[in-house]
Amino acid sequence: MDASTLLAFAAAFFVFAASPGPDNMTIVARTLAHGAPSGLAYGAGTVAGVLIFLGLAACGLSLLAQEMGWLMTVLRYAGAAWLVWMGVRLWTAPPVVPDLAPMAARRGPLPDFATGVALNLGNPKMPLFYVALLPNVVGPSLTLGQLASLSAVILAVEALVIGGHVLLAGRARRLLRTPKVVRRVNRTAGGVMVGAGVAVVAVR
Numbered sequence: 001m002d003a004s005t006l007l008a009f010a011a012a013f014f015v016f017a018a019s020p021g022p023d024n025m026t027i028v029a030r031t032l033a034h035g036a037p038s039g040l041a042y043g044a045g046t047v048a049g050v051l052i053f054l055g056l057a058a059c060g061l062s063l064l065a066q067e068m069g070w071l072m073t074v075l076r077y078a079g080a081a082w083l084v085w086m087g088v089r090l091w092t093a094p095p096v097v098p099d100l101a102p103m104a105a106r107r108g109p110l111p112d113f114a115t116g117v118a119l120n121l122g123n124p125k126m127p128l129f130y131v132a133l134l135p136n137v138v139g140p141s142l143t144l145g146q147l148a149s150l151s152a153v154i155l156a157v158e159a160l161v162i163g164g165h166v167l168l169a170g171r172a173r174r175l176l177r178t179p180k181v182v183r184r185v186n187r188t189a190g191g192v193m194v195g196a197g198v199a200v201v202a203v204r
Contacts, residue, residue: 010153017161022119022199024165026083029189030112031169033090039169041109043162045116050154052121058147074122080197082115087193095182 018024023046031039175181 006149006153009150010157013154014157014161017157022083022197023116024161025192025195025199026115027162027165028169029087029090029192031166032173032185032189035173036166036170037109038112039166040162041112042116043158043166044109045113045118046120047116047155047158047162048113049117049120050158051151052117054147054150054154058144077122078118080119082111083119083193083197087190087195087197089190090193091187091190093186093190095179095186 023043027039027043027046030042173185
């Protein structure tokens with residue numbers, strides 16, 4: 001696979017990854033509410049989902065993934081319900097200035113990571129993206145070398161996109177210095193998460 005082909009794939013995938021949608025909205029909301037580790041954990045989950053579908057494409061299973069409609073639907077609705085639940089909790093949470101948040105209230109990154117994975121595995125557009133794009137990039141088959149190259153491109157693009165969203169949201173989070181501002185941001189982020197959950201279900 002030559003450099004021009006990889007660059008074309010990188011450009012197409014960047015548009016796919018950077019376009020506004022539930023994933024990017026949730027990364028920003030999680031970062032605003034709980035800091036960069038939460039946003040990065042969710043972003044890592046989305047990347048894991050992307051790479052799983054790439055692996056399925058490498059094994060010739062993309063069409064099979066499209067046929068597993070019931071499983072994709074379960075994952076999508078479960079992830080959407082989790083986003084809505086967390087958004088409601090954030091909306092109703094007492095305003096606590098981040099620097100004063102108790103350590104006991106800070107949870108690990110696994111729930112955010114798992115939500116990112118579930119929502120991407122349940123995204124009906126993901127297998128369609130690969131089925132439409134990969135044959136034009138690598139032809140009907142995908143070798144291990146091509147898989148490694150495409151994985152590296154995906155990781156680089158996602159690092160840029162996710163890192164950019166987390167960086168901007170992290171800078172905005174530094175302005176949270178009064179309970180009044182924290183309450184407004186909590187409700188904004190909570191509303192965004194609820195909206196992202198609804199979008200996950202509504203957008204097919």
